[in-house]
Structures are given as structure tokens and as C-alpha cells.
Amino acid sequence: MTQGLLPTVLFYAIKFFSKHIYSLQVQSSGFNVFVHESSFISGCSMKQAYQTLLLVGQTDEAIDSIIDACNQADLPPIKISTAFNADYASELLSKHDFSLLIVAMSESLPFTQLKQLAEQHGSRPTMAVLSATMADDVLQALRSGACDVFVKAQIDAQAGDFAAAVCKLLHQARLIEKNFQYREALEKSLNELQIDQQAARQIQQNMLPDKTVTIGALTAQYLLIPSLYLSGDFVDVIRVDDSKTLFYLADVSGHGASSALVTVLLKNMTNRLLRNLRRKSSFDILSPVATLHRINTELLDTGLGKHVSMFLGIADDEQKTLTYAVGGHHPMPILTDEKGGRFLEGRGMPVGLFPEPVFDEQTIPLPDCYQITLFSDGVLEMLADNDMEAKEQRLLKAVLETKGGNPERIKQCVLPDIISDAPDDIAIMTICRQ
């Protein structure tokens, strides 16, 4: 509500006589009405339309002259509470937030008490009213925490100046109050969204495998750092039969909640293909390239408008082979053994982008001991090197230096500074046979 919109200035003054609470309604016509208003104490909220003023003075006269001056001016709506001594004022300040504190100084209300009250009042403004025009007193009032000082004679003679000063201080308090409310609203909205995303994150965690999975002689480990709460990077490792283990690392286009929606489909699809295999209704899951084609169809059909780059492999522990297919995935995984390390070869289109994509399937022999290390492209993006060749060499070096397939150690080696808040999701997975 703006000040100019108030045709009649109306404010409430509440006088505290011992334990009885009365409200004094003062209109600019000078017509005064006493109303019992015990709801004030509990209703004193900053979000109400009116602001609150605590007026501290030892005599009715000191207080009345200030109320009269307020009464003659176009003040925003305020509720005035009065206290006849510093102790009672302190008690009120401890219970309520007042927009403005005005202290009428007198012999039995010295500057030490002004200082205590102003400190208790905190960041909102305090005004002191002096009985006489003494420069030292004005300065002492300022030293005691007042940010404006009036002399009583001025209030009567220059009521307009006084009202303008009160207006200015109320406006100053209003800024503090509005700022506080805005912050509260921001915090509430943020909290709401964070709770929402954390719940979704929990759901996504439910879909991911354990951090370390042992299947026969194979050990799969992974590390996943989402750029926000939810990840568009996804991994899984599944025992297909006694000798075959399927694993994949998928990187959904984009990141965050929108990409996380797609990871549900990936999990569901591989689960389903596995069920089909068990009941012998489809053998697609035994072929990485057939699986990519199935995922491609489902993604296009569900109409999410998202595609996925993924590497999907099946390690056969009996045949000692790795069969894999690549769906637009970069960087390629690194295969390390006793002789050293090298990037696997292969290429293919992203999954879920074209109705008739081409994916490459390859089968290579595997030694007795090996490690396959997969990275999402978020890792590449974070590397400072200028060209792709240098970035890939850095990954290769990190894998060779950190034997054992611990993805955390590989990450430490290539991206030591990243803990969270990366611009893109980051995923590293290793499959080891030792």
C-alpha cells in the first residue's frame, strides 16, 4: 500500500496500563476512540499491512506530543505501542519486532538506557527525542545508537519535519522488513524444489547398481557425480547368464531432471530384455547392437525428444571375449592389461535420434587379467587440454597410473578439483578381472 493512496491517515496506538491492553484509534480529524484490542500481542506480524512503532517516554505529555505530531502527518498505517519505562520497553522488544523505536529522553531515562534499547532493537532504526537543544546531548544520543535525533520543541514547532523523519525511518524499516520477507519467500521456494529433487534423486539411486558389484571373477565399480541433483549419466551392470555380464554407461543429452526422466527408460528396458531372455521370448540382450536398436526404438516411440550416447558391452568369461556396440559414445573405453592400455575401436550414431541408426558391433579377445574403463563425455569436457588427442592421452595415463580400477582414484588423477557442481554430469565405470 503506498502512502499516497491513503485518503485518511488512520493508525492505532495501544497503551499498556499494567496488564490491560487498550487500543487508541487516532484519526486525522482528531476523533479518538478507545477500543479493546487484545489480539495485538499475538497478531504482531511483520507481514501485516501496518508497521509497528514502540514509543518510550516517562510521561503522558512526552508521548502525547509525539502522537499528536504523527497525527498531523500522512504517515503509512502504524500501530503504536507505548512503554513508560525502559524495563517495560525492553520486555516488549524481547517479545516483538518493532519497525521503529522512538525514545523520549529524560533524567530518569538516561543515554545508557537508550543505548541498551537501541542495541536490543537491532538493525531497525531508533530515534531519540531530547528535551533541550544541547549539541553534546545530540551527539551523545547518536553515540548511544540513535540514527536520528529530535528536540522536543522542534516536534511541536516543526511537526512536518518530524513526520517526514518518522516517515523516512519507517520506510527504512520497511525495506529491511520487505527484504526479510523476500528472503523468506526465496528460501521457501528453493527448499521446496530441493526437497522435490532430493526425493527424485533417491528414486534414481534406487535404480543404480551398488557402487561395487562382483559377478564371478569380475568386479564392476563406478562413480557418478551429477551436475545438479539428478543425473543424465547412468550405468548398469547385469549378470546375463553364468558366463556373460552386460554393462553399459549411458549419457543422456542435457543433464538434470529432464535427462533423468530418460534413465528410467534405460533401466526398465534392460530389465525387460533380461526377463525376455529368461522366458526365452527374445534374445536381444545377448547382442549389444540389438539392444541399442531396441533402446533407439523405445526412445523415439516415447517421444521424449531426448537421445543418449552409450557404450554397451558383454564380457564373456568362458569365451574370454568382449562383444560391444557404440551408440555415439565418446570417449571410447580404455582396455588395459599386462601389456599396457589402449582405447577400444568402434563408432555408431547416438541412440534415440534417428529412426534407422547404424551401430557397430565388435567382438575382441580378452586376456585373463584386464580392466575396462568407461567415461562419460562430461569428464572430457572438464579437462583443460586444448585438443582431443591430449585429453584422451591424459585419461589413458590416469588409468595406467591408478591400477586397481578404483574410479574415485581415476577421477582424482584427471579432475582433482571436482567434488560437485560440475557443469555436466560425470561418470566413470571400471570392469576388472584380476
Added chain:
Amino acid sequence: MTQGLLPTVLFYAIKFFSKHIYSLQVQSSGFNVFVHESSFISGCSMKQAYQTLLLVGQTDEAIDSIIDACNQADLPPIKISTAFNADYASELLSKHDFSLLIVAMSESLPFTQLKQLAEQHGSRPTMAVLSATMADDVLQALRSGACDVFVKAQIDAQAGDFAAAVCKLLHQARLIEKNFQYREALEKSLNELQIDQQAARQIQQNMLPDKTVTIGALTAQYLLIPSLYLSGDFVDVIRVDDSKTLFYLADVSGHGASSALVTVLLKNMTNRLLRNLRRKSSFDILSPVATLHRINTELLDTGLGKHVSMFLGIADDEQKTLTYAVGGHHPMPILTDEKGGRFLEGRGMPVGLFPEPVFDEQTIPLPDCYQITLFSDGVLEMLADNDMEAKEQRLLKAVLETKGGNPERIKQCVLPDIISDAPDDIAIMTICRQ
């Protein structure tokens, strides 16, 4: 950084001599070093560790005595800029945010200029330094926007008091600055999450049918109001063959992003069953109860830890029948025709909660003209009536009063005040044959 942690107070004073910028480094030992520091202008950011003070005075003497007083005190790190006249001070204020403004008053720097500078300085504190102790001048300085006033003689004689006052005002400014930074950080985090969720919302929109779908003689319309960005309520309507139309309204447990993850599965699953039908590999989609069982299996298998309540029906336009199954859905849909309206009968367990659920399938005859109206339980929750019976009667009344199957009009009738920000997702779908 707290004041007590500073072993040596160190601050920078920058003097502006025409266009040359020098930095004066003053240590509490009194050792002065001039350093060229042209980076100050662009580097004047509120997020830096030091605060900034603009010192306005006409003479070197006025300025030096203030710097000397600061120099003798334990001030937090500050950078001091000086201006020898109000015009230049105004130019600096227009370019930079200063924590504190100190104006040394003199004959050629009157209160009118103090007032202009203080107004330009805004909500951060202004201090005035007077040459003599005159009560009227002190009061006039306050009226001109200063929130603290010192007399020059006091600065020299009571340097400690002056330093304490500067400290207090810098602290006050720091609160404003920190508050601003905190708000900025909050806004940034919120914005990031909002963008993320809006992108996900777009993905979810892609999966939903058009607001109005016409299939043969049937018209399906729906209204979906998510409680946040993403919805756990989901609807779809699919032409199964020349005579059969499948429609469902699903309400995933919870709401927001976590529930939205599940809606992807629903869309994917019904699409898949439809594909299976077309290639004759499965006829599950022709049976609502078989479809619910399939969804139940997939939900449990994907391990999301979420269940769904849903109503799924197939309207057969040739046989003039409705076959439907209920998976823990409440309220039941309302069937209206020439004779009036009634709730459909049936019950069943929630989908995705139990490994061997029981769902009810019923087939009822349909008249030539009818309307089926489905609600998510968010609608029921929002109704003020005390008992379920009264709530259901309110829904029935709304459907009968708003003929034509426009879900927006039905919502207006039962929940006129809800536009967004409902505590739960709200969905209404109608299937009409006229």
C-alpha cells in the same frame, strides 16, 4: 573475516589526482607506501574481502585527520577513495557502491550537497563531520541524511570513539552487503533448479496427449495442474483399433520430480503393449486388467519404490461397451447419460505395490451419448467437505451442471480458487460421445 583475527590493520587509501590513480597503503605502524593501483576501478566489487569508504572533504587536512583516526584503530580492511568536491563524489557514487560515505562539511560543502550525496548513496550509511560543535548543525546534518555526526575536534581528541562509530557503520553496511550477496546466491540456486525443472516439464509435456483428442465419435479432454513443475498425475488416450479406444488416468504416489520419473514408464509401457498388439506378439492391451498387471510387474522390477493408483478403460464403439479395471483409484469415474450420472463400481489394489495384486475388471453397456469423467485424488483432497460422501456428491453435481465435458469448467465448479500451487497434483479427464 572477523576483526579480531587481523593482527595488523591494513587498509588502502586511493587518492584521485585528476586522472591518475594512486593507492595509499597505510599500516598501523604508520608506515606509508604509495602504490599505483589502477585495477581498483574495475575491481570494486562487493564480494571482495575489503569494504569501501568514500571520504569527501575540501582540504587535505580534513581528509588526513579522518584517515589518521582510522589508522589508529582496529578497523576491518577498507579501501578509501577520496573526493575533494561534491561533484566528483557524486561521479564516484554513480559508478561504484561504497560501504560508507563520510562527508567533512565546510562552507563550500553545505548541507544541501550532503543531502544529495546521502540520497545518492542510498541505503548504506552516511556520516557527517562538522567543523564546530553547534547543536543546530548536528540536527541539520541528521535532517540531511547523515545517520551519525562527528565534530572534527572530537575526531582528534576521541579517536577511539570515532573509530568505533566507523566500525559500527561499516558493520551495518556489511550486513546490507552480505544480505545482498545471500539473496543473489539464493536467486541463482533457485533459478538453476527452476530452469532444470522447466526443461523436465517440457519433456513431460511431450509425453502427454493433446488437450483435446478426437478418435472417431469420441472426444477426450483433460486438465492437469501440477503442484510444482512436474506432475505425478498422468493421462493418456490411445486408439487401439477401429472400434476401441484406451484411456487412463494415473496418479503416482507423491508428487513432483520423483513421481514424474514414473510417468515415463507408464507412457513407454502402453506404447509398447500397443506395438505388441500391432505385431500380434501380445494382446495384453486389449484387457485393462492384463495391462494393470503388466504395469505392476514393470514398476516392481524397475525398483523405483513408487506405486500408482489408476483407472484404465477401453471404450468399444462397435460393441457399445466400456471395459475397465481399477488399480487403487479413488474417486471412481462418473458415467453420465440422458438419465443422469453415477459413479462406476469397482475396486482394486494400487499398482506397483504388491507382487500378486488383485484388480477387478468389469464390462458395462454404454448408451449412444455419454460422458465419462475421471478425477485424480488431488481433486478430492482439495474439497472442503468433511466426509467422502459429501465430496463425491459435489463432484457428481459439478459434472451434471457442466455439460459438454470441458474439464476446465468442471474444475471451476468444484475448485474455483485453484490456479496453481495446489498441495497435490490435480487431473480431470473426460471422454465424451455425443
